Amino acid sequence: MSKTPAGTLYRGREGMWSWVGHRVTGVAIFFFLLVHVLDTALVRVSPDAYNAVIATYKNPFMALLEAGLVAAIVFHAFNGLRVILIDFWKKGPKYQAKMLWGVIGLWVVVMVPFLIRHLSLAFTGGH
Amino acid sequence: MTAQNTEPVEPASKVDLAPGVGGGGEIPSFDITLKVRRYNPEVSEEARWDEFKLTMYGTDRVLDALHKVKWEHDGSVSFRRSCAHGVCGSDAMRINGRNRLACKTLLKDLDTSKPITVEPIKGLPVEKDLIVDMEPFFQSYREIMPFLISSGHEPTRERLQSPEDRERFDDTTKCILCAACTSSCPVFWTDGQYFGPAAIVNAHRFIFDSRDDAGDMRLEILNDREGVWRCRTTFNCSEACPRGIQVTKAIAEVKQAVLNRRI
Amino acid sequence: MAVSTEIQAPRSGRIAPEYTRHGRSKGNFEMGAWLFMRLSGVVLVVLIFGHLFVNLMVGEGVHAIDFGFVAGKWADPFWQVWDLSMLWLAMLHGTNGVRTIINDYAEKDGTRITLKTILYVASAVIVVLGTLVIFTFDPCPAGAAAELLPSFCQA
Amino acid sequence: MQVHKYDVVIVGAGGAGMRAAIESGQRARTAVLTKLYPTRSHTGAAQGGMCAALANVEEDNWEWHTFDTIKGGDYLVDQDAAEVMAKEAIDAVLDLEKMGLPFNRTPEGRIDQRRFGGHTRDHGKAPVRRACYAADRTGHMILQTLYQNCVKHNVEFYNEYYVLDLLVLEEDAVREDGTAYKQKRVAGVVSYDLASGEIHVFQAKSVVFASGGVGKVFKTTSNAHTLTGDGMAIAFRRGIPLEDMEFVQFHPTGLAGLGILLSEAARGEGAILRNSEGERFMERYAPTIKDLAPRDIVARSMALEVREGRGCGPNKDYVLLDLTHLEPAHIDAKLPDITEFARTYLGVEPYTEPVPVFPTAHYAMGGIPTNIKGEVLQDNDTVIPGLYAAGEVACVSVHGSNRLGTNSLLDINVFGKRAGIYAAEYAQTADFVEVPEGADADTIRLVESVRNANGTERVAQLRKELQDTMDANVQVFRTEQSLNETLNVIASLRERYRNISIQDKGKRFNLDLLEAVELGFLLDMAQVMTVAALHRKESRGGHFREDYPDRDDANYMQHSMAYLDDTAQAGTVAGIRLDTKPVVFTRYEPMVRKY
C-alpha cells in the first residue's frame, strides 16, 4: 500500500543494525541447516558416500565458510539472548545498546580462540 | 553569584553579569545546504531532490530553514507545522536519515558542512513533498480503543487514584501522535499492516490506568497477527520519539501483560 | 434547492476501505510462536554450542569428522537424543523465523502463500528425513569397508 | 457545488471545539471541520493548569473564584458569565476526570491543586491552591482526552478542511418595541479541503465557531503558526461584530526572539528578572511583590527597561530570567519543561546562565461576542439563531481586559460544553436555512484570485512587516501616535496585498495559497485591534496607553464592539464602525486593582 518513493537509508542505531544482523544470520543458518541435514543423511546411504562429501568440505575454502557460519551462529545466539533479556528483564530495554556491545565482546572472545584453532587446523591439514 | 545556601535566599538586587552572558556577542551565522525530497504527483510521478543554499543563525531550527525556503525561495515546498516548539506533532520528518521534529532539531546540532537531507517519514503514502497520508496511522490508533472505559457506577466526585497508580502510565501519556515512532519502525515499513508503536503506546496508557476496565479487550486486540508480536525490538521508535517516551519498554510491558493474561 | 450531491465524510472517523487491516487473526498462535522462539532459543544455545564444541573443537576438529565419527556418536543414545532435539528445535525455530520474514516482505497474497508452502514442505522433508536417519541409523552397515566404520564394529 | 448536510457543524477541533462535539455528537448529527488534525490544536501547548474551586487541598469556593476572575479582568468582565464559569468549573474538571484525564493526585488519591497568579482565598487575602493540573502538560492532556472521547463517541471529523466563509442571510424582522431590523440567519459554512483543493459547502442548522486565537498578528508570540484569527475574521467579514479586540495579553516570559512560553511557574518558584546591568529591576516597579506582580505589570516593566537601553544581547532587546540562585535539583523537580525549552531552543543552561526572555503575545481576550449560552450576538443583544462560538475565538466575556492564568482552559471546557449542548438542542427543533444558489461563489473567487495572483509582493514579506509593526507599536505600550502609524502601515500593506503572488498553483496541499488567505485574515484583525486600541483612551488590563495611563471608568467601563460597515468611518479607517456594549454587573463593584 505504501507508494513512498525510495529515499535514503534510515539511519537506525544499535537496535536496528543488530536486528538486521540477527535476521541475516538467522536465514543463513537456516539454509545451512537444510544442507547440513541433507549431507548428514548420507550416512544412511553408505559410509563411502558420506565420507566422500565430507571430504570435499575439508579444504581451506570450506573452512573459511565454516568459520563464517560459526561466526553467524555465535552472533545469532548471543544476540538472541540479548533479545530475550530485552523482552523479559525489566531493565533490558534500558541497557539494550550496552548489551549489544556485550554481545559483540563475547562474540570476539569466543571467535578468536575458535578461529585460531579452526583455521590453523584447516590450513596445516590434519591427517 | 550562585547562592550557596539551600535555604531559598532572597537573590541579590544587583549582580555583575559576566560579559556575553545571555548571548552578548554577535549572533553567529552559518551557511547550510538543505536537500529536500520533493514529490508532487500533479507535476510528476517521480520524486526528486532539490537543494537550497541558505544562511541561517544561531538558534535556527530545521523548521526555520524550511520556512526560509518556502517564504523566500520556493513557495511550493509543502510541509505541515503548527506549534513550532515540539508539542503538536505536525512536523515529524526524516532529517539526515532519522525521524525528528523539524521544530525541535537545531541546525547547529547537525553537521552543517554536509548537505542536510530532509525527507518525508517512511511507510506512509506520500501525498506531496514532506506531507504523508496520516490516516492509516490514526486508524491503528483508533482501533485500540484509546479512551477510558470503566464499568460500575460513576462516582459523583472524581475517581480516586493514588499518585503511584498515576505514575504507572505517566510516560505513555506524553504521546503527541506525531508518528515519528511508527514510521521509523522497520516492521511497519514492510507492509504497513503492523499496528505500530504509537498505537501500542496509547493502548499502554489505558491498560495500565488503574481506572480503566477494558484492558483485556485492548490486550486481545493487540494479541493479533499485526499486534505486539510483530515488534522485533529494533528500538528505532524509542530513539525517534521526540517526547522521550520509552516506547520499546512500553511495548515489552504490553507483551508481558498479554502473556500473563493468557497463561 | 441547489444541493447537488450529499457526500459522506471522506477522511473522518469511519474506516475507509483502503485503510482497513487484513482480517483479524484468531487465538494465540502468534503469541505461542513468539514464546517458542525465545524458549527454543535458550535451549538451542546449549545444544548447538555443545554440538559445535564436540565436533569442531575437541580432538582434531573438523578433520576428525567422518563416517566413523558420526557413527560413534550416534551409537550413544545420549547423542541421539541431543541431535534429535537439536534438529527439531532448530528446524521449528528456523522455519518459524523464516515464516515471519516471509510475512514481513511478501506483500502479495499469492507470493506469500507460495513461499510459505515451499518453506513448510522443505522443513517437513528435512525434519522427517533427519529423524529417520538418526533413528534407523546402523553404525555398522554390512558390506562396508571396515576402516570406515567406528572401531566397535570390528568385534 | 458539493454540499454536505449536518445538524451541527463545529469549526475547529481544539479544546472548545471538541468539548462541544462530545456533547453535540451525542444529541445530533455533527461534523467537526478543522484545519489541523485535532490533536495538533494549540490547546495542547497549554502548560499550567485549569482552575476550579474543588477545595481538594484547602478551603475554597466558586464565589472567590468569581471575584478573582472579575478583579483580574480589571472589572471589564461580564459578571453573570464569570459566575457561570466559576460555578460550572467544578463539573468541568470532574467531567474531564471521568473522561479519563490523568490529573496529578494528592496522597489521598484526589485531584491535586496548585497555586496560580491572581487566584486567592477570600477576596484577595492569600494565594489559594485552585489550579488542577497534569504535570506541566495540562493542555496536552485536555486535548488528548477530548480527542479520545470524540473517538469513543464516533464524532465525524473533516481533518484539514479550512473553513473560509460563513453563510449568513438577512431577514427583515421587527423587534418587540416595533422597530424594524435585519435578523441574521446562519445556513452553514464553506470550506476548502487541503488535500484536494476542492471547495465543500456544509449546510447546518447550527454552526459552532471554535477556531482559536489570533496571536500571529504579532511577531513574538506563544501562539502557533496556524493561529491566524480565521474564525474572527470570517465572522467579521459577514457583518458580525467583534468585541474587545484591543485587549491582548502579553505574557512576560517568552523565550527572547522566539516567543516560546516559559510558564509563570518559573517566577513562582523563585526565578527573577534582571536587566543588562544585572539589576533586579522589578524591585523598582513593584516594591512589595516584585517579580510576582500581575502579568500586565511585569510585561510593561520589562518593555520599559528595554526601551530605556537596559536590555541585553547584541540588539539590547530582551531581559534575563535568572534561575542561577536556585538549586539545580529544585529546578529539575519543579520546572523540567522550562529548562528543556531554554536548552533546546536557546542553547542556554539555566542552572548557570540566565535565560533571555521578553513579553510574548499570548491570548486574545476579545472575539466574537456571545451570551452565556454561547449564542453569537449580531449587536449588543440580538442573538443569531443557530450560530454559536466558544473558546479563544469568542468573547463571553469572562476575561475582561486581562485573563487570569488557567481560566482559558476552563473557559473552553465550560463554554465549549454549553455551546455544544445548545447547538444540538437548537438543531433538534429548527429547520435548515436554505443554502442560496452559488453560496460558494465568494469562496471560489477568494481562492482563485489568490491562486492566480501574479503580482510582485511576497506574502511572507508582507506578513513580516505586519508582525514587526504590531510588535513595535501595538504591543505592551501604545500611544495615539504609534497606533496611527500602525494604521497607516496596515493600510499600505492591504494595498500591497492586492499585488501579491504565490508560486504554488496546484490543488494538492497548497499551503502557499492558504498562507496568503490567512494573511488576509491577519490584516483584517490587526486593523480591528488597532482601531479599537486607538479608541480606548485609557489603560486597563492588557491595554496600556502611555498617553492615558489610568483606568477611566467614567468613560470606558464598557466593551468595545467593532463592525464591518462600508458606510462608516472609525477615525482614519473607513469601513469599520465602533460601538460600545455595557458591562454586566451582578454584585462586584469596581475597585482599584492592586494586589
Ligand SMILES: Cc1cc2nc3c(=O)[nH]c(=O)nc-3n(C[C@H](O)[C@H](O)[C@H](O)COP(=O)(O)OP(=O)(O)OC[C@H]3O[C@@H](n4cnc5c(N)ncnc54)[C@H](O)[C@@H]3O)c2cc1C
Ligand atoms: C503556550 C500557551 C500556554 C497556555 N497555558 C495556559 C494555561 O496554563 N492555562 C490556561 O487556562 N490557558 C492557557 N493558555 C491559553 C489556552 O491554551 C488557549 O486559549 C485555548 O487552548 C484555546 O482553545 P481553543 O479551543 O479556543 O482553540 P485552539 O486549541 O487553538 O483550537 C483552534 C482550532 O480551530 C481550528 N481552526 C482554526 N481556524 C480554522 C479554520 N479556518 N477552519 C477550520 N478550522 C480552523 C484549528 O484547526 C484548531 O483545531 C495557553 C496558551 C498558550 C499559547
Ligand code: HEM
Ligand atoms: C543458538 C541459539 C539461538 C538463539 C538463542 C536464537 C534466538 C532467537 C530469537 C530470540 C529469535 C527471535 C527474534 C525476534 O523475535 O526478534 C530468533 C529468530 C530467528 N532465528 Fe534464532 N536463535 C538461535 C538459533 C537459531 C538457528 C539454529 C536458526 C536456524 C535454523 C535460527 C533462525 C532464526 C530465524 C530465521 C529467526 C527469525 C529472524 C527474524 O524474524 O528477524 N536461530 N532467534
Ligand code: SF4
Ligand atoms: S510515541 Fe513518541 S514518536 Fe510515537 S507518536 Fe507518540 S510522541 Fe510521536
Ligand code: F3S
Ligand atoms: S521500531 Fe518497531 S520493531 Fe519494535 S521496538 Fe519499535 S516497534
Ligand code: FES
Ligand atoms: S510544529 Fe508542532 S511539533 Fe513541530
